[in-house]
Structures are given as structure tokens and as C-alpha cells.
Amino acid sequence: MDRQLDKIKLFVGNQQAATESPKTDSSRQTEKAINHTQKENKSSITQTTVQHLTGQPLSYKKSADQNLPKQKDTHYNIPPPIQIPTYTGNKPNIDYQIYLFSSQQVQEALAILYPKISEICNHLKPQRERCISSYPYRMPDGSCNNPYTGVLKGASLTAQARFVDPEYGDPDNLGYIPRIYGKNGKLTSPREISNVVLSTTKDFRSPRSTRYTLTLVHFAQFVDHDVIKTPATKIPDSTPNDMFNEQKIEDCDEDCVKPKEHCFPFEIPDDHFQNEFRTKCMHFVRNKPAPPEWCLPGPRQQLNERTAFLDLSATYGSSQIRVDELRQWEGGRLNASKDDLLPDGPPVGDCLPDQVCFNSGETFSFNLEKYVAVTFLILGRDMAYGSNLISSKTGHRNSFSAYADPSTLNEFGAAAFRFGHSLVGRHTGSMDRNFKIKASEEMRRDFFNNDKMRDLNIYGPTRMGRWMAETLMRKRDRFISDQIRNHLFETNFDGPSDGFDLASLNIQRGRDHGIPGYNKLRMYCGLYPANVFNIGPMGFRDHDYETVKKLSQVYSHPNDVDLFVGGITEKPSYNGDILGPTFKCLIAQQFQRYKEGDRFFYENNFPKTGFTLDQLNDIKKQTFAGIYCRSLKLKTIQPKVFEKGGTNRRLLCDSIPSPDLNLWKEK
């Protein structure tokens, strides 16, 4: 560890620390390499990049000559599903093979040095672990999945990709200023948009789906946490001996007009948020900028802390350190507490100050997942087939392409896959073994609170699992439950609300990331953009009249409509579908990339890294219901847990297939 610290000090220019430490051959080599690169690279990094990368704030006041983001040529062609990476053109003259930093070093260095990315950018272009293409397993940080065209494709701590170029608010479109201007001036406050377009009332709440259960909602959330986690900007601790500590930024709600560096607060109109706890300005911290590809000048990008691959990194962690921490080191098992819950962890997780937090890669662990099943339901039959996402019933099928880029896309994480926020209801509940309600409470008491998971008498995973499998989710529509739209992270349960609004955060997050308007992404998908606020052929073809009227109250031009708002308010493509066409297109393309960009995708027939035919066919027999039975120790469950009704009646768990572990015995 000490040696690693020394190397990291070296990155920040702490020469004294570097000379005092005992040097190994490799650290000498690294030092030499860094000096060499510094010389080589000086000319290729412009002043603009450095300013951009250090996140220098500019005033948010619009200058007189500030032009609106330039409109690019519109096109109606459906783009090719996979973008060929452009790794050839601008590659600076650096021998990347020299940099054999481990993923741990990369993580530690990034943690210390943010937001001073410019300083590390030249040094950290790691060839993480040396790639051996015959190594049969995934690397914990996702590196080396593609040893042919990019060893870091899809790896944790790389920049999120994009469908289309970002549109920020500063004249050079570099991202000092988030997207704050629309066609006719400043964009409306996210909270106002949320109040007008996305709110429920006491008398009107989103209707329930007639088919899909809450298991689908929270499994989709689990998938989301496997493929993306975008870190917020934090202040590195200035104490020289405690460089690993980062401080959360807490005071972003002081000034909405001239916000502090890294802050992007938004105005709150006259509503119940204005009370003794809150000012007129909602706290919001910008997400961390990511080192751009090859450290070349370019607009601000955002990081992904998770591996983009569907590799259960939410359970196992996205780095070697996390994986090692979570293992029992006996019998190939993960750590667990005595009740088979996750093990207790340090008080740094997402839990209340007086609670014992759980320790996991992310969240409660399942062992074998069928991601494909859920994409099928979310995307609908047409899109799932069209995007090569359907698995055959038996047998191998190669889908890997060395040119596919599996990185999670910014528009997917900041907008499209947040569609799940519309499916969330109002309660957390539990059911007894007869699937009768045992208890239920408003969800607002449960944010960061793990009491219900630990309460094995009334709630606990088993009873909550039954409740999720039996309870229908809300329809995906423009109504977001007041539990997350007014009471997110609330602490003052009985007095005036001091909660957040998740819908506003989604809108503001899109602007923080420079996500262009809804129309831009429609055009990317080959769909007609809306030019006027009506539902005719020139207008919002995929919306209903009432919704378009509301959009026109808060946006002065259709091009201004935020992607999250435009997508979440679309009508479903077909009767019975969950999504409308725009989110369907973006999510389908993302999942196609996850599949085709993953050398370890379970159906691939590659010697050494693939499953044998018997193993694969056995995996294909498994269902999520089986995982429910075994993980939650259930007696009965319906065979399709994401759905309810029809012929999908509850069965004894004994009749649901279990994996044959003999197939995995080393011979």
C-alpha cells in the first residue's frame, strides 16, 4: 500500500515523497515513463483543455454575444447500431504499453486528484493489467474484455460514451456551464417542469400496470446499478496525510444565480418546499468530469464507476479490492451475515447515521441472472428481436464483435433508463406465506433506511420478495409518485417536507451532463422531431393532447424539451408496451452494445472463456423464479415473477428448475 501511495504522490508531483520512499525497479521505470510523457505531451494539451479539465467556473450570466448551441444537420436515417470507435486519427505519440498501473492505483489516483484531471491526464492512460486473451475469467474492473481494439472498453472508471454530441451552456461548448439556455433564453426551472408535467395529485395517481410486477421495477434498477454509477464531484481532503478522504459538497443551495464551483442549484417556485428548512434554491452538485479519450481537448464527459458489462458488478464490486473484500475465501462463497443477509459494513454506505450499513458490491445479492428476460419485457418483442437481444432456447450463438463499444451511454444513464422512476409506487410492503399483506408503509420512511431488510419478523427479504412478486407496478407514464417527487431523502416526516424531487434531479442531471434536447435524440433514432406544440404530423406525434399542452406551458420551443421529460411522457409504442419509441430505441441500442461488446457474454462459443454446451443449456433452463425460491427460501411462487395473472399461477418451488452444479465440477 505504501508503495502505491508513493507512486500516487508522484503523480501529483510530490517529488519529496517519491525520493524518500524505497524504489522498486518498476517504480523507477514508471517515474521515467511519466517524465518522458510529460515532455512529449506538453504541446498536445492546449490551455483550453486544462481550463476545461480543471472545471474552472464561469459566471452563469448569459453574455450578450452568447450564441445558442449550433443546430447540426438533421438527418432521418437510422444510424448503424454499433459505432465504430475512432481510435486511429488523433492518437498522440505515447507508448501506452509502458503504463502498467493496476486498477487499484488508477482508482486511488483518481480519487485523490479529482477534480484536477489535467494533472493526471497525461500520466494515467493505463494499460491496466496486461491482457491475456486466453484467461478464462472477467477482470473485476472490466478491463481486458476486448484485447483486440481497446482493453479499457467497458471498464470501470472510464468516460461514459454518447449517442450524440453534448450541448452545454458555454460558448465553446466545453461544459464549464451546463445546458441552461434554450431557443428563447434561459430554460425553465426543473422543479416547475416537474410540478406542471410530472406530478400526481391526491385524487389522481398513476394507474397500475395490468401485467407487470414490482419485481420487474427493482430488477431493472438492479441492472441499472450493474452498468452505471456516475460519481458526483467531491472535494479532495487537503490534509497531506489523509489524501484518500474526499468530502461531499454540501453547500450548493446558497446562490442560484451565481453558484459556487461544482454547484448547479435550481430555483424552486412557490410550493411546499419553501419552508423553514429550505431556501428558494435546491442543492445540486455537478457530476465529476472524466478524463477525455487520449486526453485530447473536448467537451466535458462524465465517469462511470461501474463496469458497463452485465457482470453482476453490483454484487461483486467493480475492482479487485472490492471483490477481495466481499469474498469468504472459502468454498468460493461471498461473505454473508448469520441471517444470510449481506455482511455488515463500515459506516460509509448508503444508510442512516445510527444504523449498521450493509457491505456489498452494491446491493442484495442474487447469484445467477437472466438479464435478457427483463430486456425482452421492457423493450417489447419487436425491439428485442430487432436488436439481436433474443437468446435461443438451447445452444451457443456467437455475438461478440471487437468493434462494438459496450460503454454505458450518457443519454441512457442520465435520461432513458431512468424511465423506471415512473414505475415506482407509494409503499414498501411484506406478504406472508399465503401471499396476504402482512405490513405496508409509505416508502418515504425507507430511503437509506435498512431497518425493514433487517426486520425478519415483519418485513425481511423473504416477505418483501413475495410482496414484490405479487404487487403490480405503476404504468410507465408521465406521473411520478409523490414519494420520490416530493419526499425523496426526507428526514422531517411529520412537519413540512424537507425532501428532494427525483424528477427535478433527473432533469437537472441531464443539463449538468449537456444532454441535448429530446428532438436531437429522436432524430438520432430516425424519428420525426416535434416542431410545434400539437399532436399533428409536425408536432409531438407520440404524445397525447393533454401532455403537449402541459409541455407548452413550461417550454418555449419543442427543441428545448429535456430528453427525460420528452421520453417519459411519450405514449407506449403499442398497446401493452412499457416504453414509447424514443426510449425504446436508446435502451435497445444500449443493450445491443452490452451484448455484442462483451467477449464473455454467456452464449458465446469461445474455447476457454465460454461455457460448455451442457453448462449453457442448463443455464438456459433457469428462471428468475428459481432464484427467488432459493435465495428467499420460498415454498411457492409464480413461474414468471416479472408478470402476474393469466396462466402464470403459483407453483411449488420444487417444480422450478435448479442448476446442476455437477456440470461445473473441475474434472
Ligand code: HEM
Ligand atoms: C424507489 C426507487 C428509486 C429511487 C429512490 C431512485 C433514486 C435515484 C436517485 C436519487 C438517483 C440519482 C439522481 C441524480 O442526482 O442524478 C437515481 C439515478 C438513477 N436511477 Fe433511480 N431510483 C429508483 C428506481 C429506479 C429504477 C426502477 C430505475 C430503472 C429501471 C432507476 C434508474 C436510474 C438510473 C439509470 C439512474 C442514473 C444512475 C447513475 O448515473 O449513477 N432508478 N435514482
Ligand SMILES: [Ca+2]
Ligand atoms: Ca457491470
